[in-house]
Amino acid sequence: MKKLLLTSALVGSTLLASNAIAQTTVTGNLNISYKTGSLDKAASQVNGGRGFGNEQQLNIQNKGKLNNGMEYAAGFSLENDGAQTGTLFNENVYIDFIAGNTTLTIGADHIQNSDRTLASGIGMEAQDLLAGVGGTGIFITSVGSDIAQSYGFGVMQTIPNIGKVSVLYVPTEDAQAATGTDKNYVESDQESAYEVGFVGNFGVKGLNAHAFRSVKDSTAGSKALGTAVTEDQIGTNVGASYNFGQVTVAYNYKKDELSAKSAGGSATSGDIKQDEFAVSFAVNPNLSISANYTKSDKEGTSYAADAKAKTIGIGYSLGPVAIVGQYSKLTDYTGTAGVDADVIYLAARTSF
DSSP: OOOOOOOHHHHOSOTTHHHHHHHOEEEEEEEEEEEEEEEEEETTEEEEEEEEEEEEEEEEEEEEEOTTSOEEEEEEEEEEESSOOSSTTOEEEEEEEEETTEEEEEEESOSOOSOOOSOSOSSOOHHHHHTTTSOOOSOOSSOTTOGGGSOEEEEEEEETTTEEEEEEEESSOOTTOOOSOTTOOOOOSOOOEEEEEEEEOTTOTTEEEEEEEEEEOOOTTTSOOSSOOOSOEEEEEEEEEEEETTEEEEEEEEEEEGGGOOTTSSOOSOOEEEEEEEEEEESSSSEEEEEEEEEEEEOSTTOOSOEEEEEEEEEEEOSSEEEEEEEEEEESTTSSTTOEEEEEEEEEEEEO
């Protein structure tokens, strides 16, 4: 990534202009993808489609020293995912206050969080592969209500040679919603939430691990949701991968306690438990291949079958540009037997 120093004409007249110019960097990434899918929802209902997708993102970041001796970092990103409106400026928004191994942060979509997996292999997870092709499946991407997408307060503590522990508190869990100006606020119909997590390797070379638990308070009797939520909404994400030489093996467990989904949300009853397994092999420094198996089990009489995904991926590095390809066979992806899909995903990715 190249560092771009902003000129005074771009920064404008500020009290800290000279400091901001020296510390500011602009980076970004661009993804252009092609996806095609073939669906079989029943014996007599076959459908499919194909098309291009894109994502562009610019990251503006600044860091330096405070006058009390602490360090700080601040930034935001502009993301256009397809034809994005409304949340264009709510990507990775943060101001960090750093004292040694401790970081206090305010913002959204910045602190380490549960929106991750270690077992997708090369490319995307099952639900992301399905997106736009076959509607909504029961595979999990982000557990719980994905509270890190909302504005809140957090702290991260680095434990040397072990990893980072984090706590995030969100006063109003409403994804990407900071609809007030800096002079007022707009209260949503959502309640508060918190998430605790760990990311690290416990001092073991080749190991990566994470564990997250998020809880969103119920809203019964407190705010007008149309349909009251009578239980807390809980998400769990635990994963680990280990690399030895050219081979990496990984496992990820996710659980969504969806009995607490609010009105207008996705499924309103039945917990989902998901297991993901992956193995990747680096053929050479530029070429890698992977295989993934995902199984998602949703409770409830309406979900008689487990959703399954078998995916192979390939990635090739051309230096500044990477080429990614995936093929996935998704079986019973809505929890109903016979609802299947075949998906091919191709993408060119670059960063600058």
